[in-house]
Amino acid sequence: MSDRQIQIFMESLLPLFKAGVAFTIPLALISFVLGMILALFTALARISGWKPLALIARFYVWIIRGTPLIVQLFIIFFGLPKVGIVIDPFPAAVIGFTLSVGAYGSETIRAAILSIPKGQWEACFALGMTRWQALKRAVLPQAARVATPSLASSFISLVKDTSLAATIMVTEMFQTSQQITATYYEPLLLYVEVALIYLLFCSVLSYGQARLERRFDRYHAI
Amino acid sequence: MLQMTHLSKSFGSVQVLRDINLRLEKGKVLVIVGPSGSGKTTLLRCINLLETPTEGEMSVGDLQLHFDQGTKLRKSDILALRKRTGMVFQSYHLFPHRTAVENVMEGLITVQKTDKNQARLQALEMLRKVGLEERAGAYPFQLSGGQQQRVGIARAIAMDPDLLLFDEPTSALDPELVGEVLNAMKALAAEGRTMVVVTHEMKFAEEVADKVIFMDNGLIVEEGTPEQVFRQSTNERTQAFLSRVKGNV
Ligand SMILES: Nc1ncnc2c1ncn2[C@@H]1O[C@H](COP(=O)(O)OP(=O)(O)OP(=O)(O)O)[C@@H](O)[C@H]1O
Ligand SMILES: [Mg+2]
Numbered sequence: 001m002s003d004r005q006i007q008i009f010m011e012s013l014l015p016l017f018k019a020g021v022a023f024t025i026p027l028a029l030i031s032f033v034l035g036m037i038l039a040l041f042t043a044l045a046r047i048s049g050w051k052p053l054a055l056i057a058r059f060y061v062w063i064i065r066g067t068p069l070i071v072q073l074f075i076i077f078f079g080l081p082k083v084g085i086v087i088d089p090f091p092a093a094v095i096g097f098t099l100s101v102g103a104y105g106s107e108t109i110r111a112a113i114l115s116i117p118k119g120q121w122e123a124c125f126a127l128g129m130t131r132w133q134a135l136k137r138a139v140l141p142q143a144a145r146v147a148t149p150s151l152a153s154s155f156i157s158l159v160k161d162t163s164l165a166a167t168i169m170v171t172e173m174f175q176t177s178q179q180i181t182a183t184y185y186e187p188l189l190l191y192v193e194v195a196l197i198y199l200l201f202c203s204v205l206s207y208g209q210a211r212l213e214r215r216f217d218r219y220h221a222i
Numbered sequence: 223m224l225q226m227t228h229l230s231k232s233f234g235s236v237q238v239l240r241d242i243n244l245r246l247e248k249g250k251v252l253v254i255v256g257p258s259g260s261g262k263t264t265l266l267r268c269i270n271l272l273e274t275p276t277e278g279e280m281s282v283g284d285l286q287l288h289f290d291q292g293t294k295l296r297k298s299d300i301l302a303l304r305k306r307t308g309m310v311f312q313s314y315h316l317f318p319h320r321t322a323v324e325n326v327m328e329g330l331i332t333v334q335k336t337d338k339n340q341a342r343l344q345a346l347e348m349l350r351k352v353g354l355e356e357r358a359g360a361y362p363f364q365l366s367g368g369q370q371q372r373v374g375i376a377r378a379i380a381m382d383p384d385l386l387l388f389d390e391p392t393s394a395l396d397p398e399l400v401g402e403v404l405n406a407m408k409a410l411a412a413e414g415r416t417m418v419v420v421t422h423e424m425k426f427a428e429e430v431a432d433k434v435i436f437m438d439n440g441l442i443v444e445e446g447t448p449e450q451v452f453r454q455s456t457n458e459r460t461q462a463f464l465s466r467v468k469g470n471v
């Protein structure tokens with residue numbers, strides 16, 4: 001690397017990190033938390049005995065899983081204004097990512113709930129619990145353990161996917177790297193640099209995932 | 223305490239229980255024996271409505287229920303019935319994410335809304351009854367099968383049910399662990415608890431049962447004292463079954 005390149009690299013670090021802390025991380029965190037709530041309700045709707053609710057949930061999952069995320073973001077940000085719904089870039093991205101996390105997460109959570117043996121439900125019922133109590137006290141805590149590795153992986157994927165928000169004018173990290181590139185014309189340098197920052201974020205999260213899974217290991221499923 | 227009249231149960235077109243009539247007085251122990259597939263588990267599960275009988279009447283304590291194919295049971299009736307009954311399962315079904323004492327506290331906290339500290343004291347008392355007080359903090363995977371089943375018993379009696387149901391509580395256990403569970407059950411019988419026990423432990427049945435029923439093919443084939451059913455029966459099917467499980471007599 002030339003001195004000039006080293007200087008550009010160093011000077012870009014701060015703005016990239018700032019964009020990461022101000023946009024990428026909040027975008028991923030907010031979308032993930034909201035998405036998990038949506039995922040839980042969608043999963044519960046699908047296993048509930050109430051047909052119309054289950055059908056709505058299936059329809060939602062079908063739409064989200066069957067269309068590209070970037071197209072969904074374009075519809076929300078560029079498309080909806082045509083019918084009078086104008087949403088700022090950041091909230092538009094949050095909506096898009098939340099819907100995505102909710103759909104994929106619901107499949108994971110549903111599978112985890114269904115993996116808990118019927119005997120656990122029956123043990124609760126025999127004690128006099130309602131379905132809701134059995135779910136809350138016995139089934140969901142165990143399902144959470146089953147679902148954790150997969151949900152943690154989707155969170156890590158989400159952190160990377162937030163780069164798609166660059167296409168709807170959210171000034172997150174990738175968008176910022178594009179802007180700097182436009183100034184200095186050093187695409188290789190800057191895109192590798194931003195890649196390294198994503199890598200750093202994701203490595204920290206992988207470490208957190210391993211810690212979380214170890215915490216769950218205090219009991220064994222039997 | 224428990225009465226069934228003309229009770230039957232079908233799964234789809236398969237009739238699993240046919241015209242069951244039985245009565246059990248308070249404080250008595252009923253043992254159900256019979257070959258595999260004869261409907262013992264189904265009968266037991268009908269008592270706490272884990273299965274819904276297709277037809278007939280049942281009463282537990284002061285609660286009376288009538289079943290027919292058309293009508294759905296009221297949720298409040300189901301819950302009321304389950305409050306009167308406790309169940310011990312063949313494969314324990316302990317909550318793996320909770321310690322022994324937490325397993326026993328679970329029903330107290332969630333169903334009876336007992337205060338947590340109070341529930342812990344009561345749960346420890348129940349564990350003491352089954353000889354497991356010092357294992358209170360262990361998770362199920364850290365306990366032997368016999369210990370797990372005793373936690374299962376403590377969990378059921380913590381709710382102080384009028385009627386205790388046991389579905390082959392020792393058949394998943396290694397032979398050397400059977401005794402400790404049977405002893406815990408004998409102690410409960412001696413306390414005067416009303417119990418319905420499905421088991422192939424003939425010695426236990428002879429010692430503890432006030433009444434034995436022999437089931438085959440969804441029917442109660444024979445009914446009487448252990449002496450009558452095990453020693454004096456002239457019924458072919460009963461004798462054939464008994465000769466197969468004789469090892470346990
Ligand atoms: N959920 C179910 N759906 C359909 N058939 C069932 C169901 N549960 C039990 N059965 C059938 O009902 C019959 C009685 O079963 P049950 O489990 O009550 O017998 P059992 O006497 O407890 O046998 P075992 O000694 O093997 O435990 C069997 O033929 C079984 O296949
Ligand atoms: Mg059985």
